[in-house]
Amino acid sequence: MKNANGKEQRNKEEERQEEKEQRHKEVDWTGYFQSIRPMCPWSLKAWMENKILHIQHTQGCELTWCACFRASGHEALLFEYEDLSVDQLLVIVDKIEAKYPDLVAFYSHPIEEDNNTEVPCVIVQDKQTLTDLRKKIGFENE
Secondary structure (H helix, E strand, O other): HHHHHHHHHHHHHHHHHHHHHHHHOOOOOOHHHHHHHEEEEEEEEHHHOEEEEEEEOOOHHHHHHHHHHHHOOOOOOEOOOOOOHHHHHHHHHHHHEEEEEEEEEEEEOOHOOOOOOOOEEEEEHHHHHHHHHHHHHOOOOO
């Protein structure tokens, strides 16, 4: 009996470890930005040129990072999370836009499929910069 219980417990521990590793898997951001080029043609170039400030697992410090982002010269700010729901992401988006009316925030969640990210995230951009980029639709020298 001890062997059977021990084996069962090991299997459960292995399953938990696999789940944890899946949550911590590395996202292929280059591949993601490549995939959304039809909707956001400038994002891949910005990613490749390190113009997207990428912050991982910073729940609770978003407003501080937004203040840093505004002074950084980056074109976008990407918050990557582990296990947030769409509702939790919406709260963060609302909080950012209420504090910084010159910024626009978008959420992306894997359950929404289509062109959404593999992990929950919030993307923040300067409203005027985004408006200007959208007017261009397509970087020069891409």
